[in-house]
Amino acid sequence: MKISRSEITPEPLFWNRRRFLHGLGLAGVAGALGLPTRAAATPAVPSTDYAAGEKPNSFAQISQYNNFYEFGTDKRDPAKHASALTTEGWRVRVTGACSAGGDFSLEELLQRVSLEERIYRLRCVEAWSMVVPWLGFELGPLLQTFKPTPEARYVAFETAVRPKEMRGLKRSSIDWPYREGLRLDEAMHPLTFMATGLYGKPLPKQNGAPIRLVVPWKYGFKSIKSVVRIHFSSTQPKTTWNMLQPSEYGFFANVNPNHSHPRWSQARERRIGELFKRDTLMFNGYADAVASLYEGMDLRRYF
Amino acid sequence: MRRSRSVSSAGLRLVCFSACSLPLLFAVYWSFTAGLGANPIEALTHHTGRWSLRLLLLCLAMTPLQHYLGKPWPILLRRQLGLWSFFYLCCHFALFLVFDLEFSMRLLSEELLERPYITAGFTALVLLSPLALTSTRGWQRRLKRNWKKLHRLIYPAAVAACLHFLWKTKISELEPYAYALILAVLLLARRLK
Numbered sequence: 001m002k003i004s005r006s007e008i009t010p011e012p013l014f015w016n017r018r019r020f021l022h023g024l025g026l027a028g029v030a031g032a033l034g035l036p037t038r039a040a041a042t043p044a045v046p047s048t049d050y051a052a053g054e055k056p057n058s059f060a061q062i063s064q065y066n067n068f069y070e071f072g073t074d075k076r077d078p079a080k081h082a083s084a085l086t087t088e089g090w091r092v093r094v095t096g097a098c099s100a101g102g103d104f105s106l107e108e109l110l111q112r113v114s115l116e117e118r119i120y121r122l123r124c125v126e127a128w129s130m131v132v133p134w135l136g137f138e139l140g141p142l143l144q145t146f147k148p149t150p151e152a153r154y155v156a157f158e159t160a161v162r163p164k165e166m167r168g169l170k171r172s173s174i175d176w177p178y179r180e181g182l183r184l185d186e187a188m189h190p191l192t193f194m195a196t197g198l199y200g201k202p203l204p205k206q207n208g209a210p211i212r213l214v215v216p217w218k219y220g221f222k223s224i225k226s227v228v229r230i231h232f233s234s235t236q237p238k239t240t241w242n243m244l245q246p247s248e249y250g251f252f253a254n255v256n257p258n259h260s261h262p263r264w265s266q267a268r269e270r271r272i273g274e275l276f277k278r279d280t281l282m283f284n285g286y287a288d289a290v291a292s293l294y295e296g297m298d299l300r301r302y303f
Numbered sequence: 304m305r306r307s308r309s310v311s312s313a314g315l316r317l318v319c320f321s322a323c324s325l326p327l328l329f330a331v332y333w334s335f336t337a338g339l340g341a342n343p344i345e346a347l348t349h350h351t352g353r354w355s356l357r358l359l360l361l362c363l364a365m366t367p368l369q370h371y372l373g374k375p376w377p378i379l380l381r382r383q384l385g386l387w388s389f390f391y392l393c394c395h396f397a398l399f400l401v402f403d404l405e406f407s408m409r410l411l412s413e414e415l416l417e418r419p420y421i422t423a424g425f426t427a428l429v430l431l432s433p434l435a436l437t438s439t440r441g442w443q444r445r446l447k448r449n450w451k452k453l454h455r456l457i458y459p460a461a462v463a464a465c466l467h468f469l470w471k472t473k474i475s476e477l478e479p480y481a482y483a484l485i486l487a488v489l490l491l492a493r494r495l496k
Contacts, residue, residue, distance in 0.1 A: 057341075065341035073476065076340060126473070128342060173474060244474065263420060263470060265413070272341050275402055 045135065047117035050216065056119055057130040061272050063204040068225055069174060070159065070166040078206035084165040087210040096232035097152035100145065106210055112145050113137035118193055123255045123284045125219035129269045134214055135197030140188040148232050156181040156237035157213060158229040174240060180213065180224035181237035191216055191289055217286040219253045250303040255284035259303050312379050319380045323387040326354040344402045348395060355391035356464050358384050360485050363461060367492040382438055389435040396428055420470035423463045430460035461486050
């Protein structure tokens with residue numbers, strides 16, 4: 001991770017900026033209109049609130065309650081065991097239907113983008129949710145630099161497989177590596193984000209260091225962590241949860257309160273830090289921005 | 304001779320009581336020390352559900368254990384284990400009713416109709432409630448032979464509780480299967496008796 005100390009937002013500064021925004025009433029007003037708020041205030045990294053002014057969860061909550069089965073299935077396992085992951089010298093292989101793929105160091109990739117902060121809601125398929133201030137960049141422009149060919153209709157992603165560092169790999173019920181994928185238009189959508197940091201700090205390993213996907217209108221399992229491979233393909237790629245239980249986890253996995261998981265309701269969610277549940281929003285509240293991607297599609301069938 | 308035995312059985316019951324109260328004490332302690340993690344309601348719900356099932360299985364193990372050891376003491380603990388299991392079950396259901404459903408009977412009926420794991424868990428609660436209510440000596444006397452018949456409901460309740468856990472778990476976790484296996488062994492032990 002090459003983010004200099006001066007570029008990142010320390011937690012106190014972060015809060016000052018949020019208070020500043022609230023003071024102006026901008027966050028609330030823009031949020032109510034469903035518009036992102038652009039804040040110019042802080043040095044180097046612009047910040048945008050896509051969570052309608054809602055208070056982000058604390059760094060401790062975000063970094064100690066994780067699903068990252070490579071490090072164990074308990075929510076606290078990743079925080080306990082992910083420190084074993086080596087992120088130095090991280091490389092990402094870009095393959096498939098593109099004319100400028102290759103094997104890149106993370107630094108090479110980050111040179112092609114500019115970092116920004118985005119505050120997104122995150123909704124897990126298990127019916128809990130958070131608000132997370134991610135640091136990272138929009139995926140689309142990076143994908144363009146690999147020059148996808150006309151055959152490219154999907155983008156697949158893979159997480160690192162490090163048997164010596166990931167104790168959860170011993171569990172054989174999942175066919176590792178963890179795989180995810182998006183339709184190319186979803187991957188190119190301006191909300192689709194790659195995160196390299198959190199609260200202005202480098203991404204904690206349990207949150208998917210050094211680089212992870214963030215797709216805020218889909219269930220959390222789509223936002224694959226610790227990515228080592230990006231593959232352009234003409235056919236829909238296999239994705240881990242869909243391979244495990246196709247009747248329960250679809251390829252699209254868009255947040256949808258009207259289509260419940262076969263075993264539990266998706267109509268409501270518990271925001272981490274709150275005791276009671278709240279209603280889940282269609283596309284996790286990003287319907288205005290993304291609903292057009294699925295026009296004419298039966299979302300009950302393509303769940 | 305008689306006196307020393309009753310003293311030791313009282314001691315045994317006290318040890319059992321203290322041990323069974325530990326999950327409760329830990330839950331209280333964690334609640335006040337942020338030991339429940341980022342999602343305390345979920346943590347408490349899982350904790351009370353787990354201990355209810357564990358104690359239910361332990362309760363079911365007492366009769367086979369008595370036969371196996373040829374000693375009467377496991378039977379002395381049976382009622383208490385059953386009541387503790389029911390206590391944790393009530394906490395488990397109360398957490399669900401208060402924090403997940405906010406007392407909404409509409410949500411509860413939806414969950415009962417649409418979610419098999421909720422149906423199974425609720426079935427266990429319904430089956431075990433009369434057993435807890437009639438666990439006293441007075442009821443034992445009043446119901447006579449029917450008491451034993453009634454209390455056989457613990458078997459379908461235990462099956463329902465195991466299914467509840469199996470159906471809830473997201474991926475093939477070992478824990479619910481372990482409990483189901485233990486239950487199968489206990490039920491088999493009774494058949495072979």
